[in-house]
Amino acid sequence: MKQTKTILALAAFLSAIGIAKAASDEPISPIKPPASINVGMVELGKKLYFDPRLSKSGFISCNSCHNLSMGGTDNIQTSIGDKWQQGPINAPTVLNSSLNIAQFWDGRAADLRAQAGGPIANPGEMASSHTLAVDVLSSIPDYVYEFRQVFGKDKIDIEQVTTAIAEFEKILVTPGSRFDLWLLGKKDALSRQEEEGYQLFKNAGCVACHNGEAVGGNSFQKMGLVEPYKAASGAEGRSAVTGADADRFNFKVPTLRNVELTYPYFHDGAANTLTEAVDTMGRLQLGRKFTRTENASIVAFLKTLTGEQPRFQLPILPPSSDQTPRPLPFGK
C-alpha cells in the first residue's frame, strides 16, 4: 500500500518535470542501436564498402551510390553505373536498411547479404563478377590476413565478402533523432508545429504504411492507390519478383528515417522536395489535398526523423599487389 503510493507520487513527480513513460502506444518506435555486432567483421566490411576495386572500373564502391556523407544515398534521381550508365531506379538509403523487410525497391533480396552481391555483379552498376571480386581481394595480402582473422578460413569467398559488408551495414542505424527523443519522453524535443505534423501524419493515414522502427520499410504497397502514378521510370516493382500481375507497381515502402537527407524521392526519384513528395503522396495514396499549412507541418515533422549519422574514420585500404588484376574503366 505504502509502495503503491510512493510509485504514484514518483510518477506524478516525473510527469511534472516532463519525464513521462515512453509512448509505447505510438505506431512508430525509437531506433535501437545494433544489439550485437562482430567488431572485426564490421571493420573489414567497412573497408569493402569503401573499396572501388569491387567494381570492374576500379571507380565505383558501395559508398558511391550509398554515400555515408549524404544520408546513405547519392542524391541523384537515378544512379550512375559503370561507364556512366543511367540506373533504372533511385538508390535507396543504406541507413537503417537492416530494418527492412527485404532489400531493393522490389524486395528481390531477402537480406543485406543477398543485396550486397547484387550491384557488384550487375553489368549496369559495378560491372564486376563475384569471381573477379574474389580474385582481386585474394591478391591483396592485407585483405587475405584480415579475412582469415575474421572468418578463420583459408580462402576468401563471396559469402564472406557479402557477410562482412552486411555486418558493417548493421551499424548504419541512426538513433537519437529529435522524434525518437520525443518518443522516449523528452516532450520539448518537438516544436508545436512538428507535433501537429505528427498528429496529422497519423490522422491522415500516412502512418498506415510508414510505421514501425524505420517509419516504413516493412511492407510492399501500390504506388498510386487512389490516383495512378505517372512514373518517370519503367520499373514495375514487386511483380518483377513474384510474376503476379496484382503486384505491378507494388514497391517496398521506403523508410522515412533521415528523409531530409535522402532526396530526391520515390522509386523514380521524381520528387525533388519533401513538400512535393508529401503533396503527391496525399493525393495519390490518400485522396487528400493537404493545405499549405498542413503540408508544412508534415514536412516539419519529417525533418525531426533525422538521426545521428554513423560517425567513423574513413578506412584506409590495403594496396594492391603486383598480382592484382587491374581495373578496366575504359574499353571492353
Place this chain on the structure above:
Amino acid sequence: MKQTKTILALAAFLSAIGIAKAASDEPISPIKPPASINVGMVELGKKLYFDPRLSKSGFISCNSCHNLSMGGTDNIQTSIGDKWQQGPINAPTVLNSSLNIAQFWDGRAADLRAQAGGPIANPGEMASSHTLAVDVLSSIPDYVYEFRQVFGKDKIDIEQVTTAIAEFEKILVTPGSRFDLWLLGKKDALSRQEEEGYQLFKNAGCVACHNGEAVGGNSFQKMGLVEPYKAASGAEGRSAVTGADADRFNFKVPTLRNVELTYPYFHDGAANTLTEAVDTMGRLQLGRKFTRTENASIVAFLKTLTGEQPRFQLPILPPSSDQTPRPLPFGK
C-alpha cells in the same frame, strides 16, 4: 673543457645505444607535420573535398580521383571525368602535395588554391563552373553559416572555396614513415636490404631528382633523358605552360612518398608495378639497367616511404535545400 668532454661522452653513449643525431646531411629530409593550420577552415575544406555537389553530375568529388582511402589517388591509369570521359593524364596523389613546387604534372597552377579551382570547372573532370559551384553552396544554409564563421564575410565566393580546400590539404602530409624514423635516428627502422636500396638510390643518381622532404615534387625534368619515352598519353608537359619547345616532355618530378600506394606510375600511368617503374627510370633517365637484386632493393627502400595516412572522420555533408540547383548527371 669539462663541458666538451661531457658532450663527447654523451654522444658516444647515444651512438652506442643507437640514438645518433639526425642525418641532416642526407638528400632526403623527414616530413614535418603542418606547422600551423586554421582548424575551422580545415573542417570546412574537408567537407568540400568530399562534396560531389561541386561537380555538375553530383557524382564526382575531389576525393573521387584523389581518394584518401587509397593514397590520395584513384589507382587508375587515367582518371574518369564527367560522363565517364577518359582523362589525359594519371591523377597525382594529393598526399604531401602542399610540398610541391607547383601543382599538376605540368605545374600550371602555382599552388593548391589555384589547383583546386581547376577540376571543378574542367569540362572533362567535374564539369561544373565556379559560378554554379558557388550557387550550389550558397543555397545550402549550413554551408552559408560555416563559410561565414570561417571567413567572416556575407557571401561565399570561389576564392573561399579553394582556400578552404587548400587548407584541408595542408593536413594531408604523411610523416612517420619507416624511412623518416631511420632519418631521425632509429637505425633499426630499415632492414639491410632497404638500407642497401637507399644507398643504391643515391649512388645510381635517382636522388638527383627525387630529393627533399617529398622525395620529388620540387623540380621539372624531362621524361626520357637518355632514351626517349614512348608515352601512352599525348601530354607534352611543361611546354603547354611555358610555350617553350625545350620544355616538351618536361614534367614535375612526382613525389615518391607513399609510392607503394600510388600505382600505376608515370604521368601516363603506364607502369603498373614499382619493379617496372624502377626498371624504366633506370634505363631512360640514368642509362642504367638495374639487376634483379638491385631493382628489388630499390623497391624495398621505396616501400619504406609509406607514411602515416591522414586519419579523420568521414565528414557528414549538410543537405541541399529546396532552392539548391539539382545535379545534371545525364542529358545536356
